Amino acid sequence: MDTQIAAKKSVNQQANQSRGIWADSFSRLLRQKSAIFGLIIVVTLICAALFAPYIAPYNPEKGILGDRLQAPSEGHWFGTDSQGRDILSRIIFGSRISIQIGIITVGISLVVGTFMGALSGYFGGVLDLLVMRFIDIMMAFPYILLAIAITAVLGPSLVNAMIAIGIVGIPIYARVVRGAVLSVKENEYVEAARAVGCSKSRIIWRHVLPNCIAPIIVQATLGIGTAILDSAGLSFLGLGARPPKSEWGLMLNQGKDSLQTAPWAVMFPGLAILLVVLGFNLLGDGLRDALDPKLKE
Amino acid sequence: MKFLHNKRVLTLVILLVFSVLVAGCGQDTGSSGTESKDDGGQQAAAPSEKVLIWGRGGDSSGLDPANVTDGESAKVTINIYDGLVKYQRDSTEVAPALAVDWETSEDGKTWTFNLREGVKFHDGTDFDADDVVFNFERWMNEDHEYHIGGTFDYWGYMFGGYPGVVESVTAVDQYTVEFKLASPMATFIANVAMFPFGIASPEAVKEHGEDYFKNPVGTGPFKFVEWAPDDKVVLVKNENYWGEQAKLDQLIFRSIPDNATRLMELQSGTIDIMDGITPDDVATIKNDDNYQLTLRPSMNVGYLAMNTEKEPFDDPKVRKAVNMAINKKEIINAFFAGLAKTAKNPLPPSLWGYNDAIEEYKFDPAQAKSLLAEAGFPNGFKTTLWAMPVPRPYFPQPQKIGEAMQANLAEIGIEAEIVSHDWTTYLDKTEHGEHDMAMLGWTGDNGDPDNFLYVLLDKDNAVAPAGNIAFYKNDELHDLLIEAQQEMDQDVRADLYKQAQVIIHEDAPWVPMSHSTPPIASKKTVSGYVPHPTGVEPLDTVDIQ
Numbered sequence: 044m045d046t047q048i049a050a051k052k053s054v055n056q057q058a059n060q061s062r063g064i065w066a067d068s069f070s071r072l073l074r075q076k077s078a079i080f081g082l083i084i085v086v087t088l089i090c091a092a093l094f095a096p097y098i099a100p101y102n103p104e105k106g107i108l109g110d111r112l113q114a115p116s117e118g119h120w121f122g123t124d125s126q127g128r129d130i131l132s133r134i135i136f137g138s139r140i141s142i143q144i145g146i147i148t149v150g151i152s153l154v155v156g157t158f159m160g161a162l163s164g165y166f167g168g169v170l171d172l173l174v175m176r177f178i179d180i181m182m183a184f185p186y187i188l189l190a191i192a193i194t195a196v197l198g199p200s201l202v203n204a205m206i207a208i209g210i211v212g213i214p215i216y217a218r219v220v221r222g223a224v225l226s227v228k229e230n231e232y233v234e235a236a237r238a239v240g241c242s243k244s245r246i247i248w249r250h251v252l253p254n255c256i257a258p259i260i261v262q263a264t265l266g267i268g269t270a271i272l273d274s275a276g277l278s279f280l281g282l283g284a285r286p287p288k289s290e291w292g293l294m295l296n297q298g299k300d301s302l303q304t305a306p307w308a309v310m311f312p313g314l315a316i317l318l319v320v321l322g323f324n325l326l327g328d329g330l331r332d333a334l335d336p337k338l339k340e
Numbered sequence: 341m342k343f344l345h346n347k348r349v350l351t352l353v354i355l356l357v358f359s360v361l362v363a364g365c366g367q368d369t370g371s372s373g374t375e376s377k378d379d380g381g382q383q384a385a386a387p388s389e390k391v392l393i394w395g396r397g398g399d400s401s402g403l404d405p406a407n408v409t410d411g412e413s414a415k416v417t418i419n420i421y422d423g424l425v426k427y428q429r430d431s432t433e434v435a436p437a438l439a440v441d442w443e444t445s446e447d448g449k450t451w452t453f454n455l456r457e458g459v460k461f462h463d464g465t466d467f468d469a470d471d472v473v474f475n476f477e478r479w480m481n482e483d484h485e486y487h488i489g490g491t492f493d494y495w496g497y498m499f500g501g502y503p504g505v506v507e508s509v510t511a512v513d514q515y516t517v518e519f520k521l522a523s524p525m526a527t528f529i530a531n532v533a534m535f536p537f538g539i540a541s542p543e544a545v546k547e548h549g550e551d552y553f554k555n556p557v558g559t560g561p562f563k564f565v566e567w568a569p570d571d572k573v574v575l576v577k578n579e580n581y582w583g584e585q586a587k588l589d590q591l592i593f594r595s596i597p598d599n600a601t602r603l604m605e606l607q608s609g610t611i612d613i614m615d616g617i618t619p620d621d622v623a624t625i626k627n628d629d630n631y632q633l634t635l636r637p638s639m640n641v642g643y644l645a646m647n648t649e650k651e652p653f654d655d656p657k658v659r660k661a662v663n664m665a666i667n668k669k670e671i672i673n674a675f676f677a678g679l680a681k682t683a684k685n686p687l688p689p690s691l692w693g694y695n696d697a698i699e700e701y702k703f704d705p706a707q708a709k710s711l712l713a714e715a716g717f718p719n720g721f722k723t724t725l726w727a728m729p730v731p732r733p734y735f736p737q738p739q740k741i742g743e744a745m746q747a748n749l750a751e752i753g754i755e756a757e758i759v760s761h762d763w764t765t766y767l768d769k770t771e772h773g774e775h776d777m778a779m780l781g782w783t784g785d786n787g788d789p790d791n792f793l794y795v796l797l798d799k800d801n802a803v804a805p806a807g808n809i810a811f812y813k814n815d816e817l818h819d820l821l822i823e824a825q826q827e828m829d830q831d832v833r834a835d836l837y838k839q840a841q842v843i844i845h846e847d848a849p850w851v852p853m854s855h856s857t858p859p860i861a862s863k864k865t866v867s868g869y870v871p872h873p874t875g876v877e878p879l880d881t882v883d884i885q
Binding site for chain 2: 104105106108109111112125126127281285286287297299300301302303304305
């Protein structure tokens with residue numbers, strides 16, 4: 044009886060020391076002030092998006108022309124835009140579009156980039172050469188210029204802007220994943236998997252990729268911020284979201300005409316973009332440090 | 341070590357900045373060098389030179405006036421060319437230009453012009469009756485060797501096709517030209533005075549062919565120097581002008597599409613005069629002693645045309661529903677800063693023949709909705725609403741006005757997507773009927789109702805490239821408009837145009853939106869500027885201190 048109890052205790056003690064890689068990383072993340080700040084922003088954004096219809100004081104797409112360009116007041120905390128719409132409500136509803144943009148664009152880049160990077164890193168040789176040169180060519184174009192070219196071909200719409208930004212994001216993921224795969228594939232457990240006769244796809248998807256997940260997560264988090272910024276850029280140029288959507292970049296575009304008389308129409312959407320991008324960047328940086336503590340040393 | 345590293349970076353930055361500065365200066369001297377090629381000694385005279393820079397919302401689409409229809413082109417070409425006759429500075433009364441006088445026969449079918457002697461084109465060739473014949477034949481005969489470089493839209497609009505009402509143009513002697521018309525035409529002399537019918541140098545037309553629109557040569561007060569697309573058009577004074585010489589030495593038209601940017605340029609002094617002021621900024625200009633605001637007399641209309649060839653706009657009920665759904669008054673209060681009136685007719689009220697008895701479609705979303713239901717669209721439909729990319733005198737903030745219309749239409753279930761293209765493409769695509777609904781406008785060219793109703797709503801002009809972008813065809817209206825063209829008595833004509841407006845109102849191919857008095861802002865140092873109701877004026881009387 045006694046010995047049994049002792050054994051259980053020692054297991055518990057071990058569990059206290061290390062609760063698994065995810066819990067560990069999370070506690071490391073919480074130790075960084077800037078990452079917490081980033082996390083708060085991101086969580087706020089997600090809440091705003093989820094509960095937009097309950098939080099927003101007005102309909103974001105319906106304005107009263109008679110109330111146009113009103114300065115921030117009790118009735119309209121962030122003022123109204125040129126169509127008499129409440130800017131706060133538009134920013135809250137805009138968070139939905141931003142999250143959508145972040146997830147979809149990063150999703151496109153991530154899936155395609157991971158696929159390309161994993162194959163090229165694992166198999167090497169001619170395939171690696173071809174894929175990586177193709178990636179080099181893509182990277183030779185300035186990021187936003189390539190996105191502009193793609194939307195110009197596809198036509199201006201939010202979906203096309205997302206596709207464009209998704210495509211131009213591919214090279215980064217491909218490179219990150221390839222590098223990670225290269226370092227992982229020489230490990231003993233991969234060799235062991237090969238030795239017991241696992242198929243190549245099983246080795247890649249079950250053994251190699253899960254061990255490359257940390258850099259991918261970091262890159263994806265950072266990427267969401269960039270994607271939101273770029274899509275705002277495209278919308279500002281008239282190549283992304285179409286009116287009357289409450290997209291932040293589009294709001295900047297519409298507010299710029301009255302920059303001198305109604306600065307709030309550009310100030311608040313601009314601040315929203317700034318904060319969210321900052322939030323994702325801080326969180327991404329924090330995640331990098333948390334997931335790979337050795338890196339910091 | 342770290343310090344040293346930073347220092348190196350600093351040096352590098354300084355070097356970079358310096359090299360950019362040097363490169364910038366180098367470029368500057370380079371460009372003024374090429375300009376001086378055309379005009380020797382211009383650089384030496386630079387300090388005392390009078391240069392006026394006009395800031396505007398869009399670039400010209402071409403500088404061959406016969407082949408353009410947009411105001412941004414006309415604004416430039418009117419300074420380069422003279423027509424046989426021209427308008428008075430502040431009205432659409434006809435005055436002599438290249439013709440010193442003219443007479444018409446009893447039956448109104450023969451017009452004889454006596455031409456000015458001793459006039460030279462900018463390329464040095466002499467002007468005479470053969471040049472007039474060449475130009476008119478080039479415009480009116482589709483099989484003319486130089487009927488190229490465009491589609492000569494304005495000739496078709498104004499003279500009823502190619503060759504249209506003009507049967508022949510002949511040189512009686514070196515300085516006399518005779519026109520024979522198929523039928524009398526009340527608006528003939530007023531039409532000839534319009535900007536598209538500026539006389540071009542036949543030598544230059546022959547030399548440049550398709551590219552003539554980039555190399556204009558006329559007899560006007562300014563000579564063409566350079567056109568950098570989407571940037572600027574540069575003109576210089578014509579020292580050999582037959583009339584009083586221009587006060588300015590150089591005239592530059594710069595395209596600055598963004599209203600706010602253009603205003604900032606005016607405030608920072610890089611341009612001297614500008615049109616297309618965002619109405620919200622009008623007060624800023626008014627309250628600043630360094631600037632003056634001039635209002636152009638209103639002779640325009642801004643409208644939303646519905647493509648009657650496309651479903652569901654082929655149904656007049658749908659068109660009426662759209663008319664009732666849009667809250668014009670609110671839109672005008674919001675986006676015109678009080679510098680416009682709501683429209684109920686295609687004609688501006690300042691024009692004779694305006695039918696004030698017509699009762700406007702009242703803003704009434706409920707009735708609009710029931711009309712839509714009657715037409716078979718109880719839940720509305722999806723469509724496109726085209727809004728131009730650049731501010732126009734009749735729509736100073738087209739994108740925002742479009743968005744407000746979009747919101748109005750959404751109330752009755754019409755989901756309209758806003759479509760926009762660059763200005764030249766926009767004009768081209770709407771002329772070819774690619775739109776469902778499109779915003780456009782018109783500034784009268786000759787002070788005659790014909791110039792609005794026939795050009796914009798007659799079936800003759802509903803073929804691509806169309807002036808009638810509603811592609812609206814009504815035979816009854818056509819007969820009235822043609823009758824009015826051939827009638828010489830103005831009272832009878834006014835009556836015909838009033839009837840025409842009743843038909844148009846009933847068929848509702850447009851939502852007539854606004855008649856504006858477009859504001860022009862300039863520095864206090866600019867004098868002698870007289871805005872013309874037609875929206876284009878030669879700037880030879882303008883001076884700058």
